[in-house]
Amino acid sequence: MDKKQLILDAALKLFVEYGFHNTPTSKIAKEAGVANGTLFYFYPTKDELVKALYIDIKSRMTACMYENIQTGSSLRDIMKQYYSSSLQWTLAHATEFRFVEQFNTSAYLKQIAAEEVKKHMQPAMDLISKGIKDKVLKPMDVDMLFTLIGGHTFGVNQYLVSKQFSKAKQTQVIEETFEMLWGMIKN
Amino acid sequence: MDKKQLILDAALKLFVEYGFHNTPTSKIAKEAGVANGTLFYFYPTKDELVKALYIDIKSRMTACMYENIQTGSSLRDIMKQYYSSSLQWTLAHATEFRFVEQFNTSAYLKQIAAEEVKKHMQPAMDLISKGIKDKVLKPMDVDMLFTLIGGHTFGVNQYLVSKQFSKAKQTQVIEETFEMLWGMIKN
DNA sequence: ACCTTTACTGACTGTTTAGTCAGTCGAACC
């Protein structure tokens, strides 16, 4: 067993359940089944652990999403694939999602280079830029379209997480809401 | 000076800057210009303080929003007023908004009765229900429409906060995005 | 004049917690 990963897993579980504070490093170590010192052997401070967990989750999410994208389709279809797979990912990784959510609103975010955050959004930004330039999407500020799409996705995600739908119903909701979104942003 | 309020003000400022943890009660008291014990005289625990702050902000927000709503208009106009005044409020109270955001994703929320949270959403929910029943809005699950609208508003808000627009430009963005939202949800 | 209550103080304490460190253990290289 990779103890480094076991610590991340335990931290994720406990952070989501109790929050960053209220989760002593000692409990994380115990949950992971390693000694207290081992945690600090791999992650010099608690903050470093939190940041490492964030980066780990983000990159696993990105990797997983890109697997499912087949380029060469129309912009509409590529966007739909992005939309769908990001929602599918959060549904399959609810705990991870809740951690990222908590992380984003905390003061930790400032400590991560803005670069690290941007890296994950860049492809989506490029896609939107292209859509506007090709007049497939409404002519507006790229950032604004991006946040509009982001907000929509965020809302639908919260909805799906709060309800306990079957796989089929989930897919249906995703289809339906994408049509609504597309109707709003297409030129 | 009302020391009870001074403590809330100080707590708000420090919580947003450093987060709940990393903000010792001693610093809050110092910032508020009161003795350490005074804080615990008014708020028996730190958790109680956090909850009191949340309720204080929420009710001030609700009060402020309802002032600006004139009933009797069409459903579309009422929704636009809600939309506009909630965005205006968060723009004018960025710190408060960031606190609420942080609070919502933390474990504290669970401690507040779900009732307290619902109380503030109820009027908006009712409005949407009515809109669906009257066939002014698309026939879909109320909760889903609600989260769609919420997500949209959340996104636009983030956009407005991140940019430093003039009052006029802000109003223009609000108008524009409402039209997009309305186009998406109207029947 | 005396009592009661309420707002407020700040020094103090018990506990919790992040982080340390001296040392164990097995593997791998010489």
Add this chain to the structure above:
DNA sequence: GGTTCGACTGACTAAACAGTCAGTAAAGGT
């Protein structure tokens, strides 16, 4: 068979922190 090295341990400590408490001071009642 000895030496080095990286992974790992867990008892320990210094600091920080939430919450206490004995007491003050002023207002208001009787």
